[in-house]
Amino acid sequence: MKRHMTLHHLSALNLKPRKSLMQQASEGVCVWCYTFWRRNSRCKEMARCDYRVTVEPVLFLYMLSTFMLFPALQDLIYTKVCLEKYSVAVCDDLYSPDNEVALNYTQTGASHWVLASTFSLALPSIITAQFLGSWSDTYGRKIPMLLPPVGAMLSSVVYVVMAGRLHQTPVALVILASLIAGLCGGFTSCIMTCMSYVGQATSSRSRTMRVGVLEGMTFLGGTLGPILGGWMTEAGGRAATFTLILACHAAIIVYIIPCVPNVLPRNPPSSSWFQSGWKFQHLRDGVATVFKSRQEGRRSYLLVLLAAVSIIMICTAGEIDIGYLYVHDKPLKLSLQRYTLYLSFKFGLGAAALLFLLPLASTRLPDTFLAGAGLVSKIAGLLLLGFAWNEGSVFGSGVLSLLSTWPVPIVRAAMSKLVEPGEQGKLFACVAVLENVCTLVASATFNTLYPITRTSVLHGLIFVLAAVILLLPLVTLCILHKYLKRFDDYAEMDEEAKEMNESDEGLETMDGEEEVGERGELSLEEDAERESERSGDEE
Template sequence: MEEDSDTRPIVSVAAAAARRRCRAPPFSCACPVTVEPVLFLCTFALALQGPLATQYLWERLREDLRYNGTKGGGCGNPAGPADPLQKEVEILTAHWNLYIGLGGFLVGLFVVILLGSWSDRAGRRVVLILPSLGLAVQAAVYLTVMYLKLPVAWFLVGRICSGLTGDFNAILAGCFAYVADTSNTGSRTFRVAVLEACIGLAGMFASIIGGEWQRTQGYINPFWLVLATNLAAALYAYLFVPESMTPQPEAKLFSCQHHRAVYTLFTSGGQGTQRTALWLYTLCFFLVVTVHFGSRDLYVLYELSSPLCWTSQLIGYGSAAQHLSYLSSLLGLRVLQRCLEDSWVAMVALVSNIASLVMFSLANTTALVFAGYGLGFLLMASTPVLRSKLSKLVDPSEQGALFASVACVEGLCSLVASGVFNSLYPATLHVMKGFPFLFGAILLLIPAGIIGGLGCKEQQARTRGTVVN
């Protein structure tokens, strides 16, 4: 017995040392920045890649069909029948974008849930590194297609390769779960908002750089930057991001347990009231992000066409104003949190979003469009509140499964938004050109009512002393 009692501390010390080695990266940093650069770099690469890939598809399909016209008709073109070849190029480009997006989403849907739930046991760092490498493989495939002039179907192969490693949604799940691991309930909403501000900043820089670079040097050089940026994100995560939890050596990647964990999370996790709140906040997140994606898809089309007829320079300014809302929302959230609960901060943000969409639905001058962008200065402050609310409803050991589910919902939002808003715009064009924006504003009344109702219940529960926040 004495020998067992003597060796037990030695074993525990050795095990603790092993866990510390797993948690520590090769280089440590005393600064509070952790996963923010990973999300910034991957978002920058994705935002730079997306428009360039679409333009490259258009150019290749135009060459295949031997169409020598220009991409943009412009407002000054005389009215008349559309060029059938140009219409065919546009249809083929839209179809290939749809195939590529669907292929990546359907493959990534199962992989993201697998990786997110697995990270609850195996640690977060691997879920940051693996998808970054997958995105780099996708960029390498795209470069190969451009150098060798391969059929555009190879773009789908690259997208599926990225989907097999979780794609960008796995990066989102890993980063938000990491922040949930390393923050308390009081600071979590702001930490999540900082991550979303990184998304906005990266998108703004990419939109400024991408178009001009492609115009002067073509497609290949920007895609080399996409490849390098994704590799840099993986390298940064490996070298500088400390593990936020203790990895379990027995954790298996390929196990049905991970998908069951997500199912259990939404069906039997927690108390009945918590499960109901989890579903309701997820519905709010779905509606808010769907409206955001849907309206964003229409901004450029709305600005290009009559009566606005914006030039590419004005469109660039509009894109910059749109992405600045991420920063203004972060600052606004920080200020509002000093005097309001998170639920009411989300309500103020939704009011800002609704006012912006209503203004866009009526805008027929450049001044009104920028007024719409200005009214939306808080529109991105609602999603960090919703992510934070969802995170507080589950156990610390379920954060990866939760944010993997949220990332899948976000991917679904993108598909639903494209289908609904891009179909609604031409269908209502002759009735009210801005109707899709008005439709989005009406949809946002649903999450506003849900968040307000849940916020009142939470406030009443705190008053009665039955809930400790």
């Protein structure tokens, strides 16, 4: 009875029974672990149970098929340009001194058709990317992700027909295939939709690591794609290679529909996608995201970063555009299989640097320092490639380019920290448009200068010029270092404040549930006490 009275008085005073030292210690450990887990975002993001794979397979499969396509399409164009004017015997022996005229014609003609194909892909995708970026911000991230693989599937059908009927179909059909892929967004729109998805679904402190891993899917595809494409071409012919590319894009669609959860905007629109999805307001919103006024001069830093990443993209796209023509020409004379092996070797090193080295380095070094190291590596690789004298020196340029995959994802992550979460899609749409423009500029510049410089004193002069141009973004990042570091500190402070609020709310909820449970126990004991008193009165 004394125990019941004690509990009754405690309940009336709204007090709790004193907990044992063991209970207090265990609860203290739980609270500390919970708070640490909420605040330590890197631990949370890197933990296997919390790192959820979402769009990484989408970008991997798309870039796998893209890097299978690059050398296979260049080889197809090269062969068809020669066969349209010369016999099979001449085209099989272009390096003979008697066929010097045919070699020069094929090199120049193939370069021009590669340029036309690039323009046909990039120009339509500029408009499409703007719509897709705004749609992803307005209606969700999932649906716009489906359009690029659909277009790539249709263009692959054209390539299969061209490869299967090599002598009957004209080389001009590459324009049709590129137009179809460009109208559906192209590879830049696929990158944009995946980047905007990750940009909204991750915290600012973990974004460099997550964007780096996503960018690593590009280079992982670049590692396996050329090898797989070269092996497939050798085993089953060009038509088999393009059929495999078509199957990869079909697999992307099959994966996205059931496996990628949609990320909806915070403020859903009142009208449906069919009613307002085609308004040109989406184009204006994308441009306004870049040029709108922002606090602390963020607009200026955003524009400078866009200019820096443009130069990097131009040099990267130009290197890929003429790479096969360069190594296939005299004096290197690399075959398609050796060129695909070189691409796989180079992109494999780049993927390893992104997936393993960058996550570790980003926890200890500032982003601008890592981007600068990547640019130095890229410059060194281009210089060695420009002076390459044999196959070993070509592969050596890939070793020097180990960190060349770092600058673009780091600059992407830095730009995403300068805009609001609801502007991620529009920002990356503008980056995709810029990437298309850079592809056009690179293709026009490199494919125009390469036929002129290939017979000059230095066969690889175009790569040396690209290395010199890359000094501009390197100097830019050095100047912006302290300013971008300040914005990173601000972003981390905001994240910590949000996580502390969430942890406080979580702890209050835990305490509230515990208090309700204890009050429930007290009320049960009070009921038992009343029942015993009633029984005593009745007796």
